Amino acid sequence: MNNPILDFRSDTVTKPTPGMLEAMMMAKVGDDVFGEDETVIALERKLAATFNMEAGLFCPSGTMTNQIGIKCFTQPMDEVICDQTAHVYRYEIGGIAYHSAASVRLLYGERGILTPELIEPEINEDNIHYPNSSLVVLENTVNKGGGSCYTLAQIAPIHHLCNIKGLKLHLDGARIFNALVATGDKAIDYGQYFDGISVCLSKGLGAPVGSVLLGSKETIKKARKIRKAFGGGMRQAGFLAAAGIYALDHHVVRLKEDHDHAKALAEALAKSKYVKSVMRVETNIVVFEVGTGQAQKIVHHFKEKGLLCNTTSANTIRLVTHLNLTPAMIDRAIEIILHL
Numbered sequence: 001m002n003n004p005i006l007d008f009r010s011d012t013v014t015k016p017t018p019g020m021l022e023a024m025m026m027a028k029v030g031d032d033v034f035g036e037d038e039t040v041i042a043l044e045r046k047l048a049a050t051f052n053m054e055a056g057l058f059c060p061s062g063t064m065t066n067q068i069g070i071k072c073f074t075q076p077m078d079e080v081i082c083d084q085t086a087h088v089y090r091y092e093i094g095g096i097a098y099h100s101a102a103s104v105r106l107l108y109g110e111r112g113i114l115t116p117e118l119i120e121p122e123i124n125e126d127n128i129h130y131p132n133s134s135l136v137v138l139e140n141t142v143n144k145g146g147g148s149c150y151t152l153a154q155i156a157p158i159h160h161l162c163n164i165k166g167l168k169l170h171l172d173g174a175r176i177f178n179a180l181v182a183t184g185d186k187a188i189d190y191g192q193y194f195d196g197i198s199v200c201l202s203k204g205l206g207a208p209v210g211s212v213l214l215g216s217k218e219t220i221k222k223a224r225k226i227r228k229a230f231g232g233g234m235r236q237a238g239f240l241a242a243a244g245i246y247a248l249d250h251h252v253v254r255l256k257e258d259h260d261h262a263k264a265l266a267e268a269l270a271k272s273k274y275v276k277s278v279m280r281v282e283t284n285i286v287v288f289e290v291g292t293g294q295a296q297k298i299v300h301h302f303k304e305k306g307l308l309c310n311t312t313s314a315n316t317i318r319l320v321t322h323l324n325l326t327p328a329m330i331d332r333a334i335e336i337i338l339h340l
């Protein structure tokens, strides 16, 4: 019997389900650059309403929604404040410098989680030598933090600080629904705290393509123009937006299953001799530590047994759960972990 490949490399590897493909094929579409794709418009309105924001903009990737958001909220020579693990800083190819001509102030949060106490001293005072601190970017969940998450109770005082200091606040919510499921916070309560929110449909939600930037009507009007300049104006994109709508309707409630799977994997890892430590699992990401220089070798041994995952450093490995991993596949993965 052939065992299926167990792909834990990322929650981006999912393939559309039959129901999602059906929804895509049935989509009513039009030219979205002309503002005539009713399915794209429906997705943008649906997500905006979900987060209590005024408007949304459908983009091909989360990198694009983040970078457009940052460009909307900064001027050249401004400074963006974020954690040193932030996707917008580490994994978007220096886009903040390239697209927005802004500098970045890096903070060192616990598992990527920032606090007002960390942020406040790093906001520049008005001085001819200093860049203007204009934007704080939070990530929820924190990818490099091993899927750690903010509660709204932690976000509210950061918003308050930004508000009194005149800074904008942007959320890289690539995995915001994982955070909502884990914390029990409500999406509808988010809008009041953020000037911009980027939501990925192609991570845990399982759509093939797409992210949405949320903001005020004015922000999204500006963002729409920047998207065109980035070459991100799409035509009959409703086929893709339909996958996003389907994902929001069907794949949010099941995220808890991914989190439970991640916890089960972490328990198995904690029992394994080759594992030195396992980061506390909060959502769908498991990061664990092995002996110095051993990570690559262990990933290779896993691969020989049909379990795919990636190193995150010379002695850390990451597993990510998602909707294409069934309970039976998790059981099989646990066996592989326990008997490596």
Ligand SMILES: *Cc1c(COP(=O)(O)O)cnc(C)c1O
Residues within 6 Å of the ligand: 060, 061, 062, 063, 064, 066, 087, 088, 139, 141, 142, 143, 172, 174, 175, 200, 202, 203, 211
């Ligand atoms: C995946 C991801 C993004 C967006 O990535 P794209 O591949 O461009 O869609 C942004 N932020 C975080 C934290 C991510 O994990």
